[in-house]
Amino acid sequence: MVTQKSLQQFHTLALHFYCHVFSDSDDNHHHDNKSPPATITVLLNDLDAVEAPQVIDIIIAGCKGLTIDHEACPAFCKFMFKACAKQIRLTSLRSSQFEICITFLLDGLERTETAAELRVDMLRAFSALVFENASNAVKHYPRVSNLLLQLANRSTRPLEVRRMAINCIGNSCANAGSKLQPYYASYYQALLANVCVVEHGSHGTMMVASSSLDFTDSAVRKVASSTLRALQFVLSQDRTLVTNPLCDIIQIVQKFIFTSVSTQAYNAMREEALPTTPRGRVVRLQQQQTNRRPSQISWRSMEPRTIGLTSSDSELSDTADTTMANPRRQRDDAKIRINALLCLAAIAKTSSRALYPHWQKFIPDTFSIFLSNNTDQHGNLFPTLQSDNQPLSLFTLLLYDPTVTVRTAVCNTLIAMLDGSKQYLSVASER
Incomplete structure (x- = not known):
C-alpha cells in the first residue's frame, strides 16, 4: 500500500543519489526545501549518471511510493523505460523486484481512467521491462495477454x-x-x-x-x-504460424518489403540528399559528357533516365513528388521495409522448408528484364534504378535502395535464406 511515508522515502532516495552525482552543483540546495511533488520530476530527469544498482533502488522505491495519480508518475515511467532499456541488465533484477515493477505497471494500465499520455509512458516502460524476460513474466499470464x-x-x-x-x-x-x-x-x-x-x-x-x-x-x-x-519475434518462436491457414504470411511480408520501392520514391530520396541553394531549390548536378564508366558515377549526381518507364511513370503529379520527397515518409518507409525483411529472415530461419517454394517472389528466376532496363550497352549497371517495369527482387533493394540499413537487412535476409536451404539447393544442383 502506498503511504505518505513511502513517498517521502522515494523522494529522499532520489534526492540522495542526485546530490551524490551532482555534488558540485550549486542547484542542489534548491531541492531541499521543496515538497516531493515539486522535485521528484526534476530529479528523475537528471539521474542519467546514476549507476545500475542505485537505479534499481530508485525504481523499486518509485513503484512502492508513487501512485498512478501522482504528478511525477509520467517522469518516473520515462525514467524506468530509459533505465531498463539502457542502464541496467534485466538479469540484475531479482524475481521479487521484477514482481514489484510489473505489478505497478499492470495496475496502472488496467485502470480505464488512466490518461492516454501516461498509458503510452507505462507501456513503453513495460516493453523494456519484459524484453527477453519471459522467465519472470510468464507467471503474470494470462493477465498480461488479456491486457x-x-x-x-x-x-x-x-x-x-x-x-x-x-x-x-x-x-x-x-x-x-x-x-x-x-x-x-x-x-x-x-x-x-x-x-x-x-x-x-x-x-x-x-x-x-x-x-x-x-x-x-x-x-x-x-x-x-x-x-x-x-x-518477427512471434514468427521466430512458433514455426507453425507460417503454415497457419489464417493467412499467407509470405505474401503479406512480400507486399511490405516492396512498399514504396519505385523509381519515383528512390529518385525522390536521391534528390533530397542533393545540395540546395539558399532559396531551398535543389541543385541538379548535370552529368558531364566524359568517358567515365556509368558504374563510376555517384548515384547522387546522376539525373534519372527514362529507360523502360511506363506512361504512368512520366505523368506523376507534383503532389505525389512532394509526398515521396518527405524525409519523414522516407524514413518510415525504410523502417517498414527493414522490419518486413526481418520477418522474412525469421521465416527463413524457422521454416525454410515452407519458404523455399516461394523464393521466386523475392528472387526472380531470370534477370534478363532487370538487366535490359538497368544496364548500358556495355553491360554496366546504372547507378540509379531506371524502371518499375520488372519483377520485384531483393537484389533491386540491395543495389539501389538509398538507405544503408535497408541494404544491410537485405544481406542478412539473403544469408538466412541461403543458410536454411542448403539441402534444397544441393538437390537442385544434382538435377
Whole structure:
C-alpha cells in the first residue's frame, strides 16, 4: 500500500543519489526545501549518471511510493523505460523486484481512467521491462495477454497507445520459446489484424495485406512498422504460424518489403540528399559528357533516365513528388521495409522448408528484364534504378535502395535464406 511515508522515502532516495552525482552543483540546495511533488520530476530527469544498482533502488522505491495519480508518475515511467532499456541488465533484477515493477505497471494500465499520455509512458516502460524476460513474466499470464490483446486491437485509439501495446507483444515474445506457446496464436492474429483485412474468396476466408491503410499518415506507418517488428519475434518462436491457414504470411511480408520501392520514391530520396541553394531549390548536378564508366558515377549526381518507364511513370503529379520527397515518409518507409525483411529472415530461419517454394517472389528466376532496363550497352549497371517495369527482387533493394540499413537487412535476409536451404539447393544442383 502506498503511504505518505513511502513517498517521502522515494523522494529522499532520489534526492540522495542526485546530490551524490551532482555534488558540485550549486542547484542542489534548491531541492531541499521543496515538497516531493515539486522535485521528484526534476530529479528523475537528471539521474542519467546514476549507476545500475542505485537505479534499481530508485525504481523499486518509485513503484512502492508513487501512485498512478501522482504528478511525477509520467517522469518516473520515462525514467524506468530509459533505465531498463539502457542502464541496467534485466538479469540484475531479482524475481521479487521484477514482481514489484510489473505489478505497478499492470495496475496502472488496467485502470480505464488512466490518461492516454501516461498509458503510452507505462507501456513503453513495460516493453523494456519484459524484453527477453519471459522467465519472470510468464507467471503474470494470462493477465498480461488479456491486457495487451485489448490495447493492440485495431479499434484502439489513440494510435500511439496501440503501437506501444504492439511493441509490448513483440518484446514479451522475444526469446520466450515454449514458455508462451499457448499465447502465440492469439498474438499472431491480433498483430495481423493491424496490417491485414479479411477477404472472402472462392478458396475460403483469408487475411491479406490491407490496401486501405492510409500510408500518408505517419502514425499509421509507425503502427505498421511496429506490427512487422512484433511479427518477427512471434514468427521466430512458433514455426507453425507460417503454415497457419489464417493467412499467407509470405505474401503479406512480400507486399511490405516492396512498399514504396519505385523509381519515383528512390529518385525522390536521391534528390533530397542533393545540395540546395539558399532559396531551398535543389541543385541538379548535370552529368558531364566524359568517358567515365556509368558504374563510376555517384548515384547522387546522376539525373534519372527514362529507360523502360511506363506512361504512368512520366505523368506523376507534383503532389505525389512532394509526398515521396518527405524525409519523414522516407524514413518510415525504410523502417517498414527493414522490419518486413526481418520477418522474412525469421521465416527463413524457422521454416525454410515452407519458404523455399516461394523464393521466386523475392528472387526472380531470370534477370534478363532487370538487366535490359538497368544496364548500358556495355553491360554496366546504372547507378540509379531506371524502371518499375520488372519483377520485384531483393537484389533491386540491395543495389539501389538509398538507405544503408535497408541494404544491410537485405544481406542478412539473403544469408538466412541461403543458410536454411542448403539441402534444397544441393538437390537442385544434382538435377
